[in-house]
Amino acid sequence: MKLQVVTETSLSLKTFNIPNENSKVSNATSAVYDWDSFKFEPIRESQVSRAMTKRYFKDLDTYAESDIVIVGAGSSGLTAAYILAKSRPDLKIAIIEANVAVGGGCFLGGQLFSSMVLRKPAHKFIEELEIDYEDEGNYIVVKHAALFITKLCSKVLELPNIKLFNATCVEDLITRPIDNNGNLRVAGVVTNWTLVSMHHDDQSCMDPNTINAKIIISCTGHDGPMGAFCVKRLVSQGLIKRNQMGCLDMNKAEDSIVKNTREVFPGLIVAGMELSECDSSNRMGPTFGAMVLSGVKAAEEALNIYDV
Numbered sequence: 001m002k003l004q005v006v007t008e009t010s011l012s013l014k015t016f017n018i019p020n021e022n023s024k025v026s027n028a029t030s031a032v033y034d035w036d037s038f039k040f041e042p043i044r045e046s047q048v049s050r051a052m053t054k055r056y057f058k059d060l061d062t063y064a065e066s067d068i069v070i071v072g073a074g075s076s077g078l079t080a081a082y083i084l085a086k087s088r089p090d091l092k093i094a095i096i097e098a099n100v101a102v103g104g105g106c107f108l109g110g111q112l113f114s115s116m117v118l119r120k121p122a123h124k125f126i127e128e129l130e131i132d133y134e135d136e137g138n139y140i141v142v143k144h145a146a147l148f149i150t151k152l153c154s155k156v157l158e159l160p161n162i163k164l165f166n167a168t169c170v171e172d173l174i175t176r177p178i179d180n181n182g183n184l185r186v187a188g189v190v191t192n193w194t195l196v197s198m199h200h201d202d203q204s205c206m207d208p209n210t211i212n213a214k215i216i217i218s219c220t221g222h223d224g225p226m227g228a229f230c231v232k233r234l235v236s237q238g239l240i241k242r243n244q245m246g247c248l249d250m251n252k253a254e255d256s257i258v259k260n261t262r263e264v265f266p267g268l269i270v271a272g273m274e275l276s277e278c279d280s281s282n283r284m285g286p287t288f289g290a291m292v293l294s295g296v297k298a299a300e301e302a303l304n305i306y307d308v
């Protein structure tokens with residue numbers, strides 16, 4: 001089988017040789033690159049700077065008013081982003097991830113093992129992503145957790161109405177009064193570069209940036225150095241009660257997390273393991289079906305609120 005490729009700069013036609021099912025050795029690139037005369041197209045360093053910065057600052061401008069902000073790009077946050085952005089291309093969705101890399105606890109299955117277990121019926125979402133799995137009856141196994149999270153992330157990033165701001169953390173929430181009785185709603189997030197946030201104790205005031213949004217979906221995982229951020233912030237203000245995560249019980253935990261995925265405070269939906277820090281749900285350990293379906297439910301809850 002032959003595939004015709006047009007290179008952008010020269011418009012010259014090159015041919016990839018894609019092996020057919022009978023051939024044993026791939027020579028997919030050998031026909032394209034002539035290593036003897038090989039040379040990259042020229043570039044000036046400032047072109048690289050401008051290519052990156054003009055797009056980033058345009059995104060900052062565009063997403064300063066977002067429809068929905070998702071905090072945390074782990075399995076639950078990215079699932080919510082995928083469902084929302086795919087079903088509503090009219091909405092602007094910003095994802096804020098504190099780490100450089102996305103994925104949260106989802107690059108490994110558990111205790112540094114590779115495979116990822118998801119209990120049914122979460123397999124339907126894995127099929128939607130076109131990821132292969134082994135069917136073990138009540139549950140499925142994806143051969144590597146990284147396969148799941150990277151495929152999910154690439155599908156999210158391909159959607160035009162999504163912007164991922166990674167290496168950026170939410171360090172506070174914006175609130176607004178909703179009546180004259182002192183009741184509040186969450187109306188946005190306060191952000192900073194994560195590296196800056198980590199140095200508030202040893203540098204003088206480094207003020208943050210903000211994003212306004214109608215709905216925030218918080219998916220920052222259970223308590224830890226960065227986790228359960230939005231729940232803990234509202235607890236610190238006496239706006240919701242904290243109930244710490246219960247001990248591990250896979251059967252109870254997964255049903256509970258999905259069923260309780262909801263708007264815990266006006267304007268703030270909580271999904272994934274962060275929920276266990278306000279509901280006292282059990283920990284489920286290395287089974288990921290509830291993370292996926294909590295993300296799906298959070299997306300549905302967000303649309304219910306958004307469309308009112």
Ligand code: AHZ
Pocket residue numbers: 071072073074075076077096097098099102103104105106168169170171219220221222226227228229271272273274283284285286287288291
């Ligand atoms: O970096 C965090 C991670 O990628 C990010 N995050 C945390 N605080 C943040 C903040 N601003 C921006 N203030 C922040 N980002 O949130 C992401 C959380 O991902 P996760 O994988 O920890 O959470 P999840 O709820 O999507 O998945 C939990 C997976 C777990 S933990 C667990 C157990 O311990 O038993 N079991 C499962 C399935």
